[in-house]
Amino acid sequence: MKKVKTGMGRRSFIKNVSLVGGGLLIGFNWLACKQAAEENGGEVAMQMPDEWFELNGYLKIGDNGIVTIYSPNPEIGQNVKTAMPMLVAEELDVDWSNVIVEQAPLNLDVFTRQLAGGSQSIRQGWEPLRMAGATAKQMLLSAAAKEWEVPVSELSVDKGIISHKASDRSIGYGEIAKAATKIEVPKEIELKDNSDFKIIGTSRKNVDAKKIVTGKPLYGLDSYEDDMLIAMIVQPPAFGMEFKSMDATKAKEMPGIKDIFTIDTYPEAMEREWSDVAAFSKLVVVVGESTWQVMQAKKALNVEWDLKPDLTHQVQILEKSPGMEETGGLENSDMHTALMNDAGPAKSEVVRKDGDPESAFKNAARVIERSYSCPFLAHNCMEPMNFYANVTDEKAELLGPIQTPEFAEKSVNKRLGFELDKIDVQMTRMGGGFGRRLYGNFLVEAAVISQKMKKPIKLVYTREDDMANGVYRPAYKVSYRAALDANNNITAFHVNAGGITESPLFANRFPAGAIDNYLAESWTIDSSISTGAFRAPRSNFIAGAEQSFLDELAEEVGKDPIQFRLDMLKRAKNDPVGEENDYDPVRYAGVLELVRDKAGWNNNNSTSSKGVAAYYCHNSYVAQILEMDLKDNEPVIDKVTCAVDCGIVVNPDAAKNMVEGGTIDGIGHALYSELSFKDGAVQQNNFDSYRLIRHREAPKKIDVHFVENGIDPTGLGEPPFPPVQGALANALYKATGKRIYKQPFLPEITAESRELKT
Amino acid sequence: MAQFDVKINGKKHSVDVDPETPLLWVLRDNFKLVGTKYGCGIAQCGACTVHFNGSAVRSCQVPISAVEDNEITTIEGLSENGDHPVQKAWLEHDVPQCGYCQAGQIMAATALLKNNPSPSDSEIEEVMNGNICRCGTYNRIKAAIKSASQTV
Numbered sequence: 012m013k014k015v016k017t018g019m020g021r022r023s024f025i026k027n028v029s030l031v032g033g034g035l036l037i038g039f040n041w042l043a044c045k046q047a048a049e050e051n052g053g054e055v056a057m058q059m060p061d062e063w064f065e066l067n068g069y070l071k072i073g074d075n076g077i078v079t080i081y082s083p084n085p086e087i088g089q090n091v092k093t094a095m096p097m098l099v100a101e102e103l104d105v106d107w108s109n110v111i112v113e114q115a116p117l118n119l120d121v122f123t124r125q126l127a128g129g130s131q132s133i134r135q136g137w138e139p140l141r142m143a144g145a146t147a148k149q150m151l152l153s154a155a156a157k158e159w160e161v162p163v164s165e166l167s168v169d170k171g172i173i174s175h176k177a178s179d180r181s182i183g184y185g186e187i188a189k190a191a192t193k194i195e196v197p198k199e200i201e202l203k204d205n206s207d208f209k210i211i212g213t214s215r216k217n218v219d220a221k222k223i224v225t226g227k228p229l230y231g232l233d234s235y236e237d238d239m240l241i242a243m244i245v246q247p248p249a250f251g252m253e254f255k256s257m258d259a260t261k262a263k264e265m266p267g268i269k270d271i272f273t274i275d276t277y278p279e280a281m282e283r284e285w286s287d288v289a290a291f292s293k294l295v296v297v298v299g300e301s302t303w304q305v306m307q308a309k310k311a312l313n314v315e316w317d318l319k320p321d322l323t324h325q326v327q328i329l330e331k332s333p334g335m336e337e338t339g340g341l342e343n344s345d346m347h348t349a350l351m352n353d354a355g356p357a358k359s360e361v362v363r364k365d366g367d368p369e370s371a372f373k374n375a376a377r378v379i380e381r382s383y384s385c386p387f388l389a390h391n392c393m394e395p396m397n398f399y400a401n402v403t404d405e406k407a408e409l410l411g412p413i414q415t416p417e418f419a420e421k422s423v424n425k426r427l428g429f430e431l432d433k434i435d436v437q438m439t440r441m442g443g444g445f446g447r448r449l450y451g452n453f454l455v456e457a458a459v460i461s462q463k464m465k466k467p468i469k470l471v472y473t474r475e476d477d478m479a480n481g482v483y484r485p486a487y488k489v490s491y492r493a494a495l496d497a498n499n500n501i502t503a504f505h506v507n508a509g510g511i512t513e514s515p516l517f518a519n520r521f522p523a524g525a526i527d528n529y530l531a532e533s534w535t536i537d538s539s540i541s542t543g544a545f546r547a548p549r550s551n552f553i554a555g556a557e558q559s560f561l562d563e564l565a566e567e568v569g570k571d572p573i574q575f576r577l578d579m580l581k582r583a584k585n586d587p588v589g590e591e592n593d594y595d596p597v598r599y600a601g602v603l604e605l606v607r608d609k610a611g612w613n614n615n616n617s618t619s620s621k622g623v624a625a626y627y628c629h630n631s632y633v634a635q636i637l638e639m640d641l642k643d644n645e646p647v648i649d650k651v652t653c654a655v656d657c658g659i660v661v662n663p664d665a666a667k668n669m670v671e672g673g674t675i676d677g678i679g680h681a682l683y684s685e686l687s688f689k690d691g692a693v694q695q696n697n698f699d700s701y702r703l704i705r706h707r708e709a710p711k712k713i714d715v716h717f718v719e720n721g722i723d724p725t726g727l728g729e730p731p732f733p734p735v736q737g738a739l740a741n742a743l744y745k746a747t748g749k750r751i752y753k754q755p756f757l758p759e760i761t762a763e764s765r766e767l768k769t
Numbered sequence: 770m771a772q773f774d775v776k777i778n779g780k781k782h783s784v785d786v787d788p789e790t791p792l793l794w795v796l797r798d799n800f801k802l803v804g805t806k807y808g809c810g811i812a813q814c815g816a817c818t819v820h821f822n823g824s825a826v827r828s829c830q831v832p833i834s835a836v837e838d839n840e841i842t843t844i845e846g847l848s849e850n851g852d853h854p855v856q857k858a859w860l861e862h863d864v865p866q867c868g869y870c871q872a873g874q875i876m877a878a879t880a881l882l883k884n885n886p887s888p889s890d891s892e893i894e895e896v897m898n899g900n901i902c903r904c905g906t907y908n909r910i911k912a913a914i915k916s917a918s919q920t921v
Contacts, residue, residue, distance in 0.1 A: 088867025088904050216863050222867035224859045224875060226804015226844030232804040241798075266770060266787065302807075303794040304789065393808050393816060393869040393903050442806070443903050444867025446871035474809045662862055668909065672866050675905030698813035698901060707894040709907035 020331040022455055041479050064188040066150055067196075068121030069099055073599045075184035076171050076690035077219045078105050081115035083122035084132045084329075085414050086219075087444030088412030089728040090131045092489075093218045094765035095140055097661055098133075101210040102203060103145030105184065106170035112218040117416035117436040119415050120512035125415040126450055127441075128544065130629035130726025132460060132662060138202075138722055147191075154190035155182055159457075162631045205659065205721050214664035229440040231411030232471065235398040236650035239467045240269055242460045243305045245295035245477060247316050249691030251539040254293045255317040262297065262311040267718040270314070271297050273557040274322060274459045276452060281425055289452035290481035290541035296460055315769060319539070340539050341691035344386070347511055351384060351488040357533040363518040365588045366528035371503030375494035382491075385754035387511075387686040387693075388484035391703060394442020395477040400457035401467035407434045407458055408467075411449055412441035419451035421522035423458050425632060450482045465501035473694040481541030487515040487552040494528070499568035501526055501579075508553060509534035512542050515549035520627060522561070523598060527581040538690060546676065548626045550628040552754070555681060558737025563750060572623050572741070573607050576600075580769040594627040598656050601718055602634035606654035609658035609716050610636040619649050622741025626734035629726030631657040632718075635674065636712070638737040641746045648678065651738070653731060655715065658722035666727055667715045674713055680705025681736035682756045702755075775836045777802065783849045788834035793817045796843060804844035808901070814898030818873040818880075819843050825880035844872035847879060854857025855879045858917035866904035871898050874900045880908045887918050 053183060060073025070080045080096035096112045113234035117125055124135050148168065153733050155173045159180060166173050174181040205211075208293045222229055247253055259271040277283060277292045287506040295314055299305040319339040372378060398411035413419050416436040423434050441448060457470035472480065488511035504526040508516040518531035545551060565575035577600050584596040603625045607613065612623070625634035632653050640650045653670050660666045683702040687694045695701035736754075743760065744750050772785050777800060784799045795817070796802040805828055808816030812827040819828045820842035847853045855878050865871045874897070880893075881888060881896045888896070893914050902910070 042850065074881055088865075090866065105809045149870065214863075216860065217865055217868075220860050220863060220865055221851055223865045223871050224844075224856045225847075226802070226872045228803045230806075232807065234800075235803070291811065292796060301786070301790075301794065301798045303798070309785075366845070391903055393806070393867065395807070441867060443867045445903070474811075668863065668866060669908065671907035671908055675907060676903070696810055698809050699811060703901050703903060704905070704909045705899075705901060706897040706910070709905065711890075712910055 013204070014199055025334070050056075052375055057535050059399045060185065062189075064192050066147040066188070066191055067143055068118070070103065070138065070147055072147075072184050072188040074185045074188065075615040077111060077461065078103065078171070078184070078422045079111045079113055081113050083115045083125050084136065085125065085127040085416065085438045085441065085444070086114065087127045087141040087414060087441040089127065089132065089669065090217055090662065091127070092440070093215055093665060094133055094661045095136050096218070097210050098136065098140035098531055101208055104168040104171065107210055107215060109171060114470060115436055116438065117420055119417060125416055127444055128350050128446070130631070130728040130730065133724045134630060134726060141202050142200065143766045145202055146197060147706045148198045149200050150191040150194040151184055151187055151263055153194045153197075154187045154433050157194075158187065167369065173369040186522070190529045209486050211659065211661050212663065215662055219666065225644055229441050230394050231439040232394055234410055234439070235470055235597075236399075236401075236438040236467050239399070239469055240298050240300065240464060241305050241463075242296055242457070242468045242470045243309055244290040244456065244470070244472065245297065245309055245312060245314055246476060246480065247343055250290055250321050250481065250541070250688070251339055252316045252690040253291070253319050254295065256313040257295060257315065258313040264427030265304065265308045265311060266310045267300035267502070269296065269298045269300070270464065270477045271308070272463065274456065276456050276459060276461065277426070279581070283425075284418040285423050286424050286450050286542055287452065287455070288541055289660055290483050290539075294456065297462065298468060306473065318637055336362070343690065344687040347486050347688070348384070349488065351509065351511065355488065355534045355536045356490070356507055359507055359509070359534045361530065362516060362533050363523065363529065363531040363591070363727065365523070365526075366401060366503075368503045368505055368528040368530040372492065372494045372505070373503060373526040376497040377495050379490055379495065379562060379564060380490065380492045382488065383559065383752050384488040385486065387486050387540065387542070387688075388680060388684055389478045389480075389701065390443070390445045390447035390476065390545060391701065392441070392443030392445060392447055395454040395471055395474055396447070396472040396480065398454045398457035399467065400454075400461035402427065402462040403465070406435065406436050409454060409458060410439060411454065412444070412455070412751050413451050413454055414441075414444050414675040415451060419454045421457050422451060426455055427458055427462060431502055445546045446548065447482060450543050452526055470615035474698070477615060478686075478696045478701060479693045482543035483540065484545030484551065485510040485513050485542040487549075487757050489515060489553055489556045492559075493564055495568065499581040501564065501568075503530070505530045505532075509533040509536065511536045511538045511540070513549070515553040517549065517553065517593070519589075519591045519593045521583065521594055521596075524589055524596070525583040527588055529588065540688065547628055547732045550626065550729070550733040551680070554624070554626040554628070555740055555754075556735030558626065558734060559740040559750070562622070562624075562737070562741040573603055573612060576603055576625060592715045598718070599627055602632045602654040602656050605716055605718060606634040609654060609714060610652035612636060617649075620742045622738040622743070622745060622747035624734040624737030624741065626730070626737070628733060629729045631655065631725045631727060631730040633730045633734050635731075635735045636740045637735060638653045638743045639739075639746060645757070646682070646739075646743060646746070646760070650712040650714065651710045651735060652714045653716065654717035654718065655727070655731065656718065656720065657727045657730065658724040660717050661724060663717070666717070669727050670715045671713045671729045673706060673729070674735045675709050676737040677732040678710070678739055679708070681739055681754050682708075685755050771834070771835050773836065775833070775841065776838065777841045778843060783867040784804070786833055790833045791829045792819070792831040792833055792836060792841070793828040796828060802843050802845050806869055806872060808873075810872065813901070814870070814873075816870050816873040818876040818900065820880060822874060823880065823883060825838070844851045844876060850894060851877065854920040855882065855913070855917045858920075861916060862909045862913040864906050864909040864913050866906055870876060870900060870921045874910055876904065878910070878917070882914065882918055888914070
C-alpha cells in the first residue's frame with residue numbers, strides 16, 4: 012500500500028474538506044439538478060435517497076448507500092466522465108452499480124486542473140481522485156469503528172459494506188455516512204496496491220451512453236430556457252478584414268428579430284488570458300426568437316468590411332502564445348507555401364546541437380534530404396461552437412461546451428468586471444473538443460451579448476461560422492537531412508521545422524539521443540490567420556513526417572524498418588547522446604516489438620502493402636502497422652494494428668475505443684482534410700467542400716493492444732492520432748511506389764496516377 | 770408565419786412558424802426534441818437524421834410545410850424505454866465517444882435494418898457513409914449494426 016499525505020500541496024483538497032466540515036454544500040445548481048431529476052424519473056432503477064451526506068467535494072453518499080461522484084473535468088468524448096469517477100469509486104470501495112456520476116461545475120476551491128487538454132486528465136487526476144475516495148472510505152471506517160467501539164484495523168470493506176468479523180456485524184455506507192461527516196479528515200491515508208484494484212482495469216460502460224442513444228439533452232446546444240433568445244454572429248468574410256459599417260434596417264424588421272448590433276469581444280485595453288484567441292474581435296450580432304429566424308436575418312444584413320491595417324501589433328496578453336499576434340493582410344495558400352519554402356527557413360534558429368553536424372555532413376558518403384508539409388486544418392467538432400449566458404446586474408451564469416472553464420471564468424471577470432464568485436461556469440457534455448474549445452471566445456461573446464440584451468441568450472455558430480472562425484491547426488513544414496558514411500551508418504541528422512504561426516519541432520524527441528551529430532532548427536511565420544492547439548499539437552504533423560523519413564532511411568541503408576528503429580533506440584538506451592532526451596527508449600522499443608508481434612510483421616503472408624510507425628507524445632508510446640490496398644486509385648485500409656503504452660489502463664474497452672477513434676481521425680486528416688485560403692477567405696466552410704473521413708473509408712479492422720507494465724497512467728486522447736499518419740504514408744509508398752511528402756495525401760496519389768495514365 | 774399541425778413520434782403538435790423553417794429547427798426550438806442534432810445544415814453530416822414515414826431523411830432539408838400528415842419519428846420516439854435493438858446494440862458495443870452524431874447514426878442504422886435486415890459490410894458502409902463521426906467510431910457503429918441485425 013502506498014501512504015499518501017492528504018495535505019501534500021493540495022490546497023484545494025484540504026480547503027474543500029474544511030468547507031464540507033463547516034457544513035457548506037457545493038453549489039451544484041440547475042443543470043445538475045435537472046439531469047439528476049431526469050435520471051431519477053427515467054431509466055435509472057436506483058432508489059433515490061432521502062438524504063445525502065458530503066464527505067468531501069468529490070462525492071456524497073445517500074442514506075441508502077447510493078453514491079454520487081462528481082467528475083471534475085470537461086467531457087469532450089475522451090470518456091473521463093466515466094474514468095475519473097472510477098478512480099474515486101476504486102478507493103472508496105463501492106459497488107460501481109450504486110454510483111451516479113454528475114458533471115462538476117467549475118469549482119477551484121474543490122478541484123484542481125479542471126481542463127480537457129494535453130491528454131492529462133487521468134494522469135494528473137490519478138492521485139487526487141483516488142485520494143478523495145480513500146479519504147472518504149477512511150472516515151466511514153472510523154465512524155463504524157467508533158460506533159462499534161472496535162479498532163479500525165479490525166474492519167473490512169466490500170462494495171460499500173463495512174464488516175467486523177469478530178463480532179459478526181456489518182453496516183452499509185449509507186447507514187454510517189451521517190456519522191462519518193463528524194469524523195475529522197485523516198491527515199494520511201493509504202492507497203491500494205495495483206493488485207487490489209477491483210474497478211480500475213475493468214471495462215465500464217460510458218456513464219452517459221443511455222442518454223446519448225435516447226437523445227436526452229446533454230450538450231450546450233441543447234440548452235433551452237423559457238425566456239431565452241438565440242444569438243448568432245456575422246464575422247468578416249476573410250482573415251485580415253474588419254467591420255466597417257452595416258445597414259440592418261431590413262433585417263431588423265424580419266419576424267422574431269429582437270436586435271442587431273456590434274460587439275467588441277476583446278477591447279484592446281483588456282488583459283487577455285492565453286485562451287482568449289479571436290481573429291475577429293468586432294462582430295455583428297443578430298438576436299431573435301428562433302434559430303431559423305436569426306439565420307434568415309443574417310442573410311438579409313448588409314455589412315461592409317474594411318481591410319485591417321497591414322501591420323503587426325502585439326495584443327496584450329499574460330503569457331506568450333501562438334496566434335496572439337495580430338497581423339493584417341489578405342493571405343493566399345500559394346503565398347503560405349512560398350513563405351514556408353524560403354522566408355521561414357531563412358530565419359531558422361538552432362534549438363539543439365549535439366557533436367559536430369557540419370563536419371559530419373561535409374564528410375558524408377551521401378546525404379538524404381526530404382521535406383514534408385501540411386495545410387491548416389479546422390477542428391470541426393460535430394457540435395458547433397455555442398454557449399448559454401445569463402448575465403444580470405448581480406451575476407453571470409454561463410453554461411456550455413468549454414475545455415478551459417477556469418480561464419473562461421477569468422476572461423469573463425476581466426471583460427465584464429464581475430468578481431469571480433459572481434461568475435458561474437457550468438460544463439455540458441461536448442460534441443467534440445479537439446482543442447478548439449480551449450479557446451473560449453464564443454463564451455465571452457455570449458456573456459457580452461447577454462449583458463447587452465439583459466436577457467438569457469444562447470449563442471449559436473452555424474457550421475460556416477464555426478469553420479471560418481479560426482484557431483486552426485497551423486500549416487507546418489519540416490526538412491530532414493541524414494548523413495550516411497560508406498558503411499551506411501547514419502553519422503548526422505538535421506531537422507529544420509517551422510510553420511504558420513508555430514514550429515512543430517520537438518528538439519529532444521527521438522531520434523535525438525540516438526545520433527552523435529544532431530542539429531535541430533526552428534522558425535515561425537506570422538499570419539493574419541489565427542491558429543491554436545489541435546488534437547496532439549505539433550505532433551499531429553511532425554510524427555508522420557519523421558516516421559516517413561525514417562522509413563525512407565531504413566530502405567536506403569537496407570534495413571527492416573522496425574529493426575532500423577530498434578537499433579537506434581538501443582543506441583539511445585545504451586549510450587544516449589545528450590541529457591535532454593524526453594523519451595524512454597525501452598518503452599519506445601516495447602511498443603514497436605509488441606506491434607511487430609501482434610501484426611505478424613515478419614511472417615504475414617498477406618499481399619497488402621504495409622507501413623509501420625511509432626511515436627511518443629503526451630507521455631505515452633504508440634506504434635501502428637497499417638495494411639492497405641489500392642482500389643481505383645484510392646486506398647482501402649484493411650487493418651491497423653496498434654500497440655499502446657499508456658501505463659495502467661483504467662477502462663480498457665473505452666481506451667480501445669479511443670485508440671480506434673484516434674487512428675481513424677489521424678488517417679482521415681492525413682488523407683483528406685485541408686483548409687486553404689484565397690484573399691484571406693477560407694475556401695472550405697462546410698462538409699461539402701471540407702472533407703472528413705467517412706464510414707466507408709475507415710480501416711476494416713483495428714486491433715488494439717496495450718502494454719501491461721503497472722506504471723501510473725499517462726495520456727491516451729492524443730497519442731494514437733500522430734503516428735498512424737506515418738504508417739499510412741509508408742504503406743502508401745509500398746502500394747504506389749511513390750513517397751508522399753505533402754498532406755493531404757489523397758490528391759498526391761491521384762495526381763501521380765493521373766500522370767501515369769496520360 | 771403559418772400554422773402547422775404535425776405528428777411527431779405519434780403525438781400531435783401545433784406550431785406557428787415560417788413555412789420554410791426546416792423540420793430540424795422546429796423539432797429543436799419549438800418542440801424541444803433536442804436529440805436531433807444540428808451539424809451542417811446542408812445534408813452532409815447526417816446528425817439531423819429522422820424517419821419520414823420510416824425512411825431516413827435529413828431533417829435540415831425538410832421544410833415544416835412538407836411534413837403534412839406524414840409520420841415523423843425522432844430518436845426520442847424510436848422506442849418507449851430506449852430499448853430498440855439498435856439502441857441496445859449501441860450500448861452493448863459502447864459506441865459513443867463525444868456522442869453528438871450518434872442519434873443521427875442510430876436513426877440511419879434503424880432505417881437501414883428495416884429495409885435490409887441482414888446487410889453486408891459494404892451495404893452498411895454505403896448507407897452509413899452519409900453520417901460523419903469526427904471521433905471515428907465507425908468500426909463500433911458497424912459492429913453494433915451487425916449485432917442488431919441478428920435481433921431486429
